[in-house]
Amino acid sequence: xxxxxxxxxxxxxxxxxxxxxxxxxxxxxxxxxxxxxxxxxxxxxxxxxxxxxxxxxxxxxxxxxxxxxxxxxxxxxxxxxxxxxxxxxxxxxxxxxxxxxxxxxxxxxxxxxxxxxxxxxxxxxxxxxxxxxxxxxxxxxxxxxxxxxxxxxxxxxxxxxxxxxxxxxxxxxxxxxxxxxxxxxxxxxxxxxxxxxxxxxxxxxxxxxxxxxxxxxxxxxxxxxxxxxxxxxxxxxxxxxxxxxxxxxxxxxxxxxxxxxxxxxxxxxxxxxxxxxxxxxxxxxxxxxxxxxxxxxxxxxxxxxxxxxxxxxxxxxxxxxxxxxxxxx
Numbered sequence: 448x449x450x451x452x453x454x455x456x457x458x459x460x461x462x463x464x465x466x467x468x469x470x471x472x473x474x475x476x477x478x479x480x481x482x483x484x485x486x487x488x489x490x491x492x493x494x495x496x497x498x499x500x501x502x503x504x505x506x507x508x509x510x511x512x513x514x515x516x517x518x519x520x521x522x523x524x525x526x527x528x529x530x531x532x533x534x535x536x537x538x539x540x541x542x543x544x545x546x547x548x549x550x551x552x553x554x555x556x557x558x559x560x561x562x563x564x565x566x567x568x569x570x571x572x573x574x575x576x577x578x579x580x581x582x583x584x585x586x587x588x589x590x591x592x593x594x595x596x597x598x599x600x601x602x603x604x605x606x607x608x609x610x611x612x613x614x615x616x617x618x619x620x621x622x623x624x625x626x627x628x629x630x631x632x633x634x635x636x637x638x639x640x641x642x643x644x645x646x647x648x649x650x651x652x653x654x655x656x657x658x659x660x661x662x663x664x665x666x667x668x669x670x671x672x673x674x675x676x677x678x679x680x681x682x683x684x685x686x687x688x689x690x691x692x693x694x695x696x697x698x699x700x701x702x703x704x705x706x707x708x709x710x711x712x713x714x715x716x717x718x719x720x721x722x723x724x725x726x727x728x729x730x731x732x733x734x735x736x737x738x739x740x741x742x743x744x745x746x747x748x749x750x751x752x753x754x755x756x757x758x759x760x761x762x763x764x765x766x767x768x769x770x771x772x773x774x775x776x
Contacts (some may be wrong), residue, residue: 451708451734452741454634454646458559459738461520461599462506463747468755470511477508486577489584493591502602509595513554513566514756517739519552520732521757527701532655535690536695537683538675544697545652545672547704548728549616551735552623558738561626562613563619566593573682592618616669620657624665627654636660645709649730652713656727659717671724681721697725 477483478497483504488496499505524547527540531669556562568590575585592613595606612618631650635643659667674680682689703711703726711730716723743753 448707449642449645449709450741451646451649452737454638454650455559455630455734455738456641456741457633457637458630459742460506460509460558460560460597464503464751465747466503466506466510466671466752467548467746467748467750468752470507470514470752472756473511474564475567475570478566479573481577486574486581486583487603490575490578490586490588491584492587493589493593494606495578496603496605497574498601498603500602502599505597505602505604509562509597510511510563510752513557513739514752516550516554516557517757518760519734520547520554520735521760523547523550524701524704524732527698529698533685534728535683535687535694536685537694538679538723540697541675541681541683542672544725544728544762545668548668548731549619550594551732552569552619552718554735555731555738556619556622556626558735558742559626559630560597561622562595563592563622564595564606565615566590566606572675577640578772593624617664617666620666620669621664624654624657642665649709653727653730656713656717656723656730660724667726668724671720683721693719695720698724699726700729703729704736706733708733708737 472480484499486495487498488494497505523543527543530536541701552600553562569590571590575588578585589608591608592615593606594609594612596607598604612622627650631647631654634647637643638646654665657667660670660683662670675683683694700722708730711726712732713723713726713730716726739753739757741756743751745751
């Protein structure tokens with residue numbers, strides 16, 4: 448069965464499907480430890496490059512972040528439940544949908560080599576110390592969101608700030624939009640035309656959604672989240688004036704992320720902001736979970752890091768994993 452992962456597989460970070468489930472730490476912890484890597488350039492204008500002896504030395508903590516974000520996404524979705532006392536209270540539930548998609552978008556970008564990381568002060572201090580020890584300059588560097596370029600052939604990893612992405616929410620969605628726009632046309636190079644067209648059409652539908660209503664930076668979901676959270680818009684907070692019964696569909700949409708993303712239709716919901724919002728969030732989640740299942744299935748020894756991620760989350764709560772029962776295609 449065709450899925451979006453068939454179109455995006457060419458963009459995966461090399462070797463990511465071979466990473467096993469022994470992931471001791473995340474990228475910031477690894478950077479702040481100062482072990483297993485060396486500075487490879489001067490630190491100038493919020494840009495630095497590090498190198499490792501082995502490619503896996505970097506890729507393992509990098510992949511840890513994918514598990515962390517994906518588990519947060521799935522756990523957030525699973526905790527969207529109707530309040531029996533105030534069944535019309537949807538404000539926080541809609542915000543949960545937003546954050547599930549926010550986490551998934553970060554995960555997708557990392558899987559496909561377009562990740563951004565909030566590099567913390569401890570990591571930067573360690574990097575500066577190492578740079579000074581090895582005779583490199585270390586000036587004008589500050590914490591914030593850094594884009595990451597991975598050069599597998601030379602085992603070098605460039606971290607750099609780009610002002611247009613250096614914002615926790617607006618920057619993430621702009622990076623995601625640029626990823627979709629840059630990647631979609633390339634799918635024709637990797638699939639038969641008909642299959643490529645079907646996947647590209649769905650990704651175009653997603654681009655239309657995240658740029659809806661003039662959100663040219665791809666941040667429409669963030670704008671709706673802000674309206675709900677800070678302006679208490681859409682009548683989903685007490686006294687619920689004008690509450691529409693069709694909003695109850697946000698609970699039936701909860702399982703959308705566990706199916707084939709190509710089956711999540713958005714276009715006919717464009718005039719129904721909140722339903723469009725939820726379905727768009729779930730399309731992003733479905734893409735992420737589909738990519739993770741694909742990585743799990745392609746591990747050569749069936750020891751994928753995904754087994755300690757969202758599958759581990761299900762096992763912890765004694766739930767049958769949707770990944771194993773095939774609900775995520």
